[in-house]
Amino acid sequence: MNMDQLKRQAAARALEEVRDGMQLGLGTGSTAKHFVELLGERVAAGLKVIGVPTSEATRLDATRCGVPLTTLDEIDHLDITVDGADEIDPALNLIKGGGGALLREKIVAAASDRMIVIADDSKWVPTLGKFPLPVEVIPFGLGATRRAIEKAFAECGVSGQMAVRKGKDGHVFVTDGGHWIVDAQLGRIEDPASLAKALSAIPGVVEHGLFIGLASSAVLAGGEGIRVIE
Numbered sequence: 001m002n003m004d005q006l007k008r009q010a011a012a013r014a015l016e017e018v019r020d021g022m023q024l025g026l027g028t029g030s031t032a033k034h035f036v037e038l039l040g041e042r043v044a045a046g047l048k049v050i051g052v053p054t055s056e057a058t059r060l061d062a063t064r065c066g067v068p069l070t071t072l073d074e075i076d077h078l079d080i081t082v083d084g085a086d087e088i089d090p091a092l093n094l095i096k097g098g099g100g101a102l103l104r105e106k107i108v109a110a111a112s113d114r115m116i117v118i119a120d121d122s123k124w125v126p127t128l129g130k131f132p133l134p135v136e137v138i139p140f141g142l143g144a145t146r147r148a149i150e151k152a153f154a155e156c157g158v159s160g161q162m163a164v165r166k167g168k169d170g171h172v173f174v175t176d177g178g179h180w181i182v183d184a185q186l187g188r189i190e191d192p193a194s195l196a197k198a199l200s201a202i203p204g205v206v207e208h209g210l211f212i213g214l215a216s217s218a219v220l221a222g223g224e225g226i227r228v229i230e
């Protein structure tokens with residue numbers, strides 16, 4: 001089974017948790033896209049749900065798949081968010097934001113009763129940090145913000161190169177919120193909760209890709225089958 005088939009399997013397993021009438025957060029990325037497509041098939045067959053997309057890309061996918069959409073201004077909570085991740089550790093802490101949607105993803109996950117992470121099992125790691133940590137920043141004053149981020153890294157015992165993310169066209173990648181992303185190659189993050197707190201305290205940081213205590217379960221698809229971790 002190839003990687004894409006594993007992602008679809010994880011998405012299908014998460015779909016088993018969805019019930020009629022639920023309000024759903026719809027994640028971003030190639031794995032979450034499988035979930036949106038499978039959900040669209042169930043909606044076409046009569047399932048009644050409503051979704052809040054975590055990116056403009058997911059909004060387009062959901063619309064194409066016939067999934068009705070709403071916003072967090074119109075409803076007051078979500079039952080389940082189903083989203084992918086770039087890394088998942090045994091405490092279900094995550095690195096997210098490889099697709100650049102971390103800000104909306106975190107807002108939506110935080111408004112949800114449950115967050116189910118779906119992934120192929122290559123995303124399962126003993127310690128977060130091999131995947132570059134995305135930090136969403138305001139372009140204004142970026143030099144000062146970068147220095148503050150470096151200071152936070154040093155205080156939390158990590159260090160590594162930082163680079164402003166570029167898109168495929170070679171230009172600076174701009175998020176759905178109009179911000180930039182700095183990717184930090186940290187290698188190993190021993191205390192992700194402390195680092196998350198330190199980054200959140202920096203004025204030019206809009207959000208970062210450490211999702212601490214937000215995921216309630218992870219559905220991991222691998223060669224040996226599906227594992228659900230809670």
Ligand code: 5RP
Binds near residue numbers: 028030032
């Ligand atoms: C987007 C994300 C994605 O969930 C993450 O990058 C995983 O993507 P994929 O399912 O394509 O591997 O955080 O911001």
